[in-house]
Amino acid sequence: MAPTHSDHHHHNDGKKPPPKLLTLPTILTIGRVAAVPLLVATFYVDSWWGPNATTVIFLAAAITDWLDGYLARKMKQGTAFGAFLDPVADKLMVAATLVLLCTKPFEAGVFGQAPWLLTVPAITIIGREITMSAVREWAASQDGKLSEAIAVNNLGKWKTATQMTALTILLATRDGSLIGEGTLLASGVVLLYISAWLSAWSLVVYMRKIWKVLLM
Template identity: 45%
Template sequence: MHMTKHLPNILTLIRVALIPVMILFFYLPFEWSRFMACWVFVAASITDFLDGYFARKHKTFSKFGAFLDPVADKLTVTTALVILLQDHPTILMMIATAVIIGREITISALREWMAELGERSAVNVAMVGKVKTVFQMMAIGFLLYEADLWFIPVYQIGLVLLYVAAGLTLYSMYVYLRAAWPMMKE
């Protein structure tokens, strides 16, 4: 039981620890390095799913976990987007990266402000936020992998998924801001 209680937080800490590993693999000068960076990102994404799953299954919620989980998510996604942007600095990649990172900062600040007002539940995670996350994780995985797989243009698919994720990001930010708007007008 003791290990089960701490498993979600351990998985979240592993996700944070995987960030420098992903960076290292991304920049290693080997043919297989992007492949490994992709798989480290996939492993981090799986820990994101598993920590929530185990926390719900075993009803082991902690204040530390509630703080660390979204921070780990944002650090992982932001780091991956920044290294991808640095690797392919195009205007569309910059716009998508700025939209996704800007939304994360905006919604984090909004949630903190709403919590101070005692209205935290007004900006709970919406389904569009979950769908956005799925597109975002798939896009980043494809972009990190980069190489074509047989006849499949992996990087181009990743770009399309990233643009869809950016659109969903804007929409989800609108949903959160609309929910908070009544308190903002006061």
Template identity: 75%
Template structure:
């Protein structure tokens, strides 16, 4: 024992009862695990099997149901973040689960669209048209997840370098719009179905381009920090 420990007695803290210690000092309450934003996020995860089920169902309502589920997930993605910030209900578990739910929904939708493409001339002549952006988007998300996991173990500057930026927000917006259009266009009763699919694929390529671009921006920021 060093000299700092001589003549000192360790202060024993009395156990807390109902959030208040015996010495009268209030004790902080542990954060609730299931807040409203977290429940909404869990709902998005639970919606993935429903999305898959309705996607493979036949009937005039199937495409509408699939699109509705995806849109509901997109809305709750914005809503849970808004509620968490507005009502200060953010939790570490919610912060972890939110991007997981997003990636599950997007990846599932991309895989579904690739495994059962629409029977239109554009996709019959070029079945790879959906596969290429799907691989780019999913690959980027896997890479960014790994990078952010690594950044969390580094210093604050590295962690700040991978914070969501405006480029990432534009990527998400175009991605959600493209996937909504592609899911909705599976309804054969819609007019100008070919035009809808073409616009959806075009937006998906824009989203894939933004995804790769944002990844490059993040990696350049990290590289500059590491070189200092």
């Protein structure tokens, strides 16, 4: 096909800039990925500011996650790269936080000495994310019917909300300086279990939908 006049026009004139790769939402997303090593570093700081810094970084990541999704929609600045990196940034942050919390078992008042306390939901949540991305990838390679079947469900939203809240609480209560520590810690653990349950359940819901489509 011969290039049309507008093709040449587009290149020389520079009136239509190429789509920007680094939109603000994407920059925020890259920032969240870059914050993961920082999160790990502050977690092992023995000073009083360590746990606070870790909590602040995690909270900032959770807020920018919400913010960059909102901005991408509002400013119609969603890029393909951003859409790919956004969930990756989330999962990296969550997985890193879960692993970190598992490396430092806390004296869980109500729960006594339970070394497996956080490991169980951590493995569930991380395992679910790995399975989910594999399932999504597979569904995307199949026909369109499958992709429609696995559109985002509300369980996912609740899962994210409880997960973010639980992890923020657990990061904040590690150093024992907060008032009402025991209760907060317990609620953080309970929320994490609820989040792990929602995680697993939303995977089951997905699989069921896929199963139905396949059997049709």
